[in-house]
Amino acid sequence: MRHQKSSMSYVKQKNILLTRNFTVLLVICCMAIKLTLCFSNFPSLLKTVHIQGHFSFDGNEFAATDFGNQFHFLPWAVLHPKKVSDIATTIRHVWQMGPTSGLTVAARGHGHSIQGQSQAPQGIVINMESLRGQEVMQVHKGKFPYVDVSAGELWINILNECLKHGLAPKSWTDYLHLTVGGTLSNAGISGQAFRHGPQISNVRQLEVVTGKGEVVVCSEEKNADLFYGVLGGLGQFGVITRARISLEPAPKRVKWIRILYSDFSTFARDQEHLISSDNTFDYIEGLVIVNKTGLINNWRSSFNPQDPEQASQFVSDGRTLFCLELTKNFNPDEANKIDKEIKTLLSELRYIPSTLFVTEVSYVEFLDRVHAAELKLKPKGLWDLPHPWLNLLVPRSKIHSFARVSDNVGEMDTNEKVKKLSIQ
Ligand SMILES: Cc1cc2nc3c(=O)[nH]c(=O)nc-3n(C[C@H](O)[C@H](O)[C@H](O)COP(=O)(O)OP(=O)(O)OC[C@H]3O[C@@H](n4cnc5c(N)ncnc54)[C@H](O)[C@@H]3O)c2cc1C
Numbered sequence: 438m439r440h441q442k443s444s445m446s447y448v449k450q451k452n453i454l455l456t457r458n459f460t461v462l463l464v465i466c467c468m469a470i471k472l473t474l475c476f477s478n479f480p481s482l483l484k485t486v487h488i489q490g491h492f493s494f495d496g497n498e499f500a501a502t503d504f505g506n507q508f509h510f511l512p513w514a515v516l517h518p519k520k521v522s523d524i525a526t527t528i529r530h531v532w533q534m535g536p537t538s539g540l541t542v543a544a545r546g547h548g549h550s551i552q553g554q555s556q557a558p559q560g561i562v563i564n565m566e567s568l569r570g571q572e573v574m575q576v577h578k579g580k581f582p583y584v585d586v587s588a589g590e591l592w593i594n595i596l597n598e599c600l601k602h603g604l605a606p607k608s609w610t611d612y613l614h615l616t617v618g619g620t621l622s623n624a625g626i627s628g629q630a631f632r633h634g635p636q637i638s639n640v641r642q643l644e645v646v647t648g649k650g651e652v653v654v655c656s657e658e659k660n661a662d663l664f665y666g667v668l669g670g671l672g673q674f675g676v677i678t679r680a681r682i683s684l685e686p687a688p689k690r691v692k693w694i695r696i697l698y699s700d701f702s703t704f705a706r707d708q709e710h711l712i713s714s715d716n717t718f719d720y721i722e723g724l725v726i727v728n729k730t731g732l733i734n735n736w737r738s739s740f741n742p743q744d745p746e747q748a749s750q751f752v753s754d755g756r757t758l759f760c761l762e763l764t765k766n767f768n769p770d771e772a773n774k775i776d777k778e779i780k781t782l783l784s785e786l787r788y789i790p791s792t793l794f795v796t797e798v799s800y801v802e803f804l805d806r807v808h809a810a811e812l813k814l815k816p817k818g819l820w821d822l823p824h825p826w827l828n829l830l831v832p833r834s835k836i837h838s839f840a841r842v843s844d845n846v847g848e849m850d851t852n853e854k855v856k857k858l859s860i861q
Pocket residue numbers: 503504543544545546547548549550551554555556565588589609610611612615616617618619620622623624625626627671672673675676677678807
């Protein structure tokens with residue numbers, strides 16, 4: 438949906454042309470006047486669009502921000518839809534204006550992506566969160582339970598609603614203050630993906646507004662091309678307006694475990710062993726931790742070391758360590774059984790014995806763990822720093838060479854870094 442050149446390259450090209458000949462300068466001036474006229478006409482053009490929500494033309498700075506905090510493109514207007522039909526009508530209108538309008542449209546969920554993904558330079562941003570609350574979440578119990586939600590809904594709200602019925606979605610992201618439309622436009626990967634696949638593999642049906650402004654319901658069986666295009670489609674194949682998400686019975690409690698390795702091969706072997714075992718943990722994620730001062734001391738505030746004395750002698754400074762983060766879900770009446778299962782599973786692993794840390798939290802506390810960090814970082818201004826961020830899916834065959842490169846990067850830079858490395 439977005440096909441505008443960056444403003445930087447536009448300015449650069451314009452400068453070269455200006456020095457070349459006067460005729461081209463004239464053409465550019467005419468184009469600029471045309472563009473200005475065109476943009477100043479947009480508000481009146483949108484007046485003919487009948488919607489139940491509204492457009493805002495001022496105070497739209499929020500729509501020019503994202504979690505990356507590196508790109509800031511102000512949109513020309515923000516649509517605050519009240520109904521799905523508001524989105525359809527607007528997109529249909531832009532479609533009918535034709536490509537010469539140069540108007541771009543971007544859906545914005547919670548704006549927690551990076552690199553201006555949810556921004557529309559001089560275009561229209563659709564504020565998906567304003568649909569939230571207008572459309573009720575509907576939990577369906579039964580053999581194959583599911584929930585129907587608005588795409589502007591936050592995953593944390595979906596979790597809380599589903600828990601009222603003893604149910605929860607199966608696959609998560611590490612952070613839940615993101616919208617359904619936002620994560621389904623990416624993938625939604627966390628430590629449950631080895632079992633359930635990413636979030637996009639746990640969707641039964643979508644309602645989508647296409648680039649022509651049609652409202653289409655799609656699934657594996659119906660309009661499958663659109664379904665698979667939109668899932669993981671970065672908002673380029675349509676706007677997701679509703680989603681049907683698969684659910685499972687929700688556990689009440691979680692045993693949350695961290696163990697460390699100093700050797701990558703042992704770490705990778707153990708992680709692969711766990712994800713390919715039948716009876717295994719419910720969440721498995723690997724982290725690479727580089728030169729982290731007092732790592733284990735920091736863990737002590739919320740985790741209990743299995744061997745406090747040995748743990749207190751463990752030195753993390755200046756080292757590259759590999760952490761396996763694991764959980765086992767359970768209900769209070771299964772506590773003893775779960776402890777035994779964990780013991781058996783851990784006995785098959787070759788981590789550094791003094792680095793076994795365990796804690797027990799509620800299911801919500803575990804899933805919402807990054808928000809707890811957000812609440813601490815926000816007042817210090819650390820949450821809103823720029824976030825250059827690179828996510829890579831590395832094939833299993835290349836993971837050892839990737840680890841070697843990543844280790845060298847760590848040695849060159851003495852800053853504390855944490856990299857997520859999951860074999861899934
Ligand atoms: C702290 C933090 C932790 C994270 N952890 C994980 C993680 O563990 N796993 C993981 O997979 N991801 C993770 N992410 C990344 C996150 O899943 C994506 O950035 C996601 O897109 C953010 O959701 P959002 O609602 O903020 O989307 P936005 O930033 O608003 O939008 C992201 C993209 O999706 C498009 N889009 C938004 N809504 C719709 C819609 N309804 N229909 C069509 N397109 C739409 C936008 O146009 C844009 O291209 C994390 C992000 C943060 C900030």
